[in-house]
Amino acid sequence: MRVSKEKAAENRVALLQAASRLFRQRGIDGVGVADIAKEAGLTHGALYAHFPSKDALAAEAFSHGFAGNLANIREWAGNRHPSFEEYLDGYLSPRMRDMLETGCPMAASASEVGRQDAAVSASFAHAFEAMAALLEDALEKTIPADERRRLAVAAAAAEIGAIAVSRAVAKSDPALSEEVLEAVRAAFAAILGAGTPEAG
């Protein structure tokens, strides 16, 4: 069955949205292409007309999901210039931990992406760089540039780890789950309190 250009574009977005949601919810290895096609209301064949492989779909779905989250962050920031601490407080919250399907795709798939192909790795790397750039830009310009970059990269990795760990222990030890989020926030607050001449 031939579909119009508009319909094809619509189907493509439906597939990316379904894939992005399901991969976060059940893991990349926990979802088959048949599940994704079904969730998007399309056939297996329609999926392969858009994406030659599950890896190709995973790479695009990852970028699609992250772009959506980045747009939400930009909307939240509005005309303000949120501080580094505000970004950390926003990310390292029980709300973000409990938002699996629509939360950060890096935290949802961190330990799985190393097992996927180079295209998925590249999508993850682009998303990570975007997150690090947001954090770097939020740091006081009185901090030397190389230190800002280092702190931003460390905070981005620590945030992803904290959300993953916080989710991992949530079913058995809710207190530890909250403690992990709080400890990572406090650790970076301590660095900034010590490192910036204005603060502390």
Next chain:
Amino acid sequence: MRVSKEKAAENRVALLQAASRLFRQRGIDGVGVADIAKEAGLTHGALYAHFPSKDALAAEAFSHGFAGNLANIREWAGNRHPSFEEYLDGYLSPRMRDMLETGCPMAASASEVGRQDAAVSASFAHAFEAMAALLEDALEKTIPADERRRLAVAAAAAEIGAIAVSRAVAKSDPALSEEVLEAVRAAFAAILGAGTPEAG
């Protein structure tokens, strides 16, 4: 077929070792019980005689793998009392990043464990507490006790995140992969340099 008590115990260990290795290598959702039985040289039925479900096997395999790693760390430490920085340097290394099958099970499965049942979550929480305790014990006693605990919990989460991210980007951006490890090491060195009266 009846097997002797000794043989049954041996089979159990073979299953745990195979499961622990395969779960790290391919992910918990990426491996079926049939693969694990095969890898251990046993039948599907033999596996179910020891573990009632894949979740039960995953929880025990996780603890089994972590206990092995902890024994290696204790052997490495010997009679010394390694510093917090030595633990971080050892963990946040390209060698640890590249050791998937025998490396830290928390880093290998961080984002997957939140999707498993409470028994797997409890195994993860126990391993995390053991890692945090090691780090806490390595901190100078001049740091107040609550701050030691907070730093240790933050560092453990950040380490797990750094290894997962470093693996995720390795196939597409090797320089970023190394930078992440270095940035997290530097961030905690900065906290200690600022926080302990003897240092920095």
